[in-house]
Amino acid sequence: MMTPEESAKEQREFAEDKALYPPFIVEELKFAREQIRLKAKTGKSHQKFSKITDFTPLILSIWVISNNEFQERFWVRQEPPILNGDNYMETLETFLGDARAVLEANQAGRVSMTPKQREMLQKLYDMVDGFDGDPETPDDPGHGANDAEIIQHPKWHKIQKYARLVYEEISGDDLDAWERSRPKPAKPAKINYKEMKPGEYWSEIKKIYPQSFIKIFERQAEDQSIKDFYVCLLSELWEMSSQDFQERFWDRKEYPIYDNRNCMKTLGEFLNDTLTLLIANRNNTFSISPKQEQMLQKLSSMVKAFKEDPTLPDDPGYGLNDGAIIQHPEWHKIREYARLVYEELSGDRLDQSKSNG
Structure with a gap:
């Protein structure tokens, strides 16, 4: 049984899906949410x-x-x-x-x-x-x-x-x-995304991510030299480095990052943002040190090899098997190295950040 909050959220998401997607996808997304809730409550999925x-x-x-x-x-x-x-x-x-x-x-x-x-x-x-x-x-x-x-x-x-x-x-x-x-979509109001405030979960998000990352994110609004892809990359690196984050939000799907994050989504974004940063560095539109470049390239190679590893547990999507994936021995190596890369790029020391958070 869903709680009243879960029921209201499900009705809202179902209506949003129905307004956008064709029938097969609407029903499959509904089923996927049911599986996510089931796994959050029982620790297993029947899909x-x-x-x-x-x-x-x-x-x-x-x-x-x-x-x-x-x-x-x-x-x-x-x-x-x-x-x-x-x-x-x-x-x-x-x-x-x-x-x-x-x-x-x-x-x-x-x-x-x-x-x-x-x-x-x-x-x-x-x-x-x-x-x-x-x-x-x-x-x-x-x-x-x-x-x-x-x-x-x-x-x-x-x-x-x-x-x-x-x-x-x-x-x-x-x-x-x-x-x-289906009705034609309403013409959207113009939105200035540069001036948007962080979302309704911002106070909760600030309790999850390191303070160094939060400061960079907040400073970006005033400092145009801080590129979107750099901020996103720092977020992805920290997620990859944090066992606590992975267990809470990838595996158990805790609020407030209930259905946004999972292992393969983060790895895909990391590879994309790393490539963007390396190209920008070589084109002199963004600057990182030779050591930072070398470390990012090494981590990218580790991630690509991990995604192709035949011993990796099956990934059905939506993070439904992330609990098994993050127990893989090669993932432990990636997690440890991602921590070093995050610290090198951010200037933060995660042990100290945790004690100050």
Whole structure:
């Protein structure tokens, strides 16, 4: 049974999903939230990942790739409610990683799909992977900075059309019928994101993150030299270094970071923000020391190897198996080294910060 607060939150999120997503995704997101609540209360989930329709993050990424309206609203204009969640690079990382894993699992006999679904998913994977690696594709500096140009590319339009067919084949949804039935989204009010105050959970967030990070985050409003990707990277490094954070928010899904953070989401953001910072450093638009660059490159290599490790526990998405993932011996090494990298970049000493917090 849900508490009154959980019930109200579920009704609100279900209504928000229904206004934005097609029917299959709405129901799967509802089911995923049920599994998150179940795991938070019992320590285990009953969700099984044995067929293609069990992989909601993959199917959601296919729909996002197919939907030009979504990309214009949330990748380009950054409309709420997806304030800082989706962009071209994050979506591609999710799709390529999940599609590759599902295709390999299908070949090994662990995940079922029809021959047609497999053929179409493989073709879409090849199209997206080829587009991302094409030298004619517009540069992507990260954080959606060039998404408006990327989604106007003729090859991207072909990918959108094919992704729509793949989504319908896997989900069973009729997107034409759904689009005819839903109201047009209201034109959003203009928002100056640079002047936005931290969210309603800010007082709680300040109790979780190190004071050094909080000070950098708050100082960013006045100091334009403090880049968004640098602040995000510090946040990701600290999350990767903190066993307490991982157990509380990745595994147990504690409030206030109830459904925002998980292991693979953080690792994907870390790799993206690290690449952005290293490129900025080499282009002399942001400066880090040679030691900091070397340490970031080493940690990136460790993370990439970890994500490809065949002994890694299965990751069904939404952090549902993070409790097992963060117990992996290689993760312990990453956690220890991420702590050193965070301290090197932030100038903080986490033991001292903890005692002063």
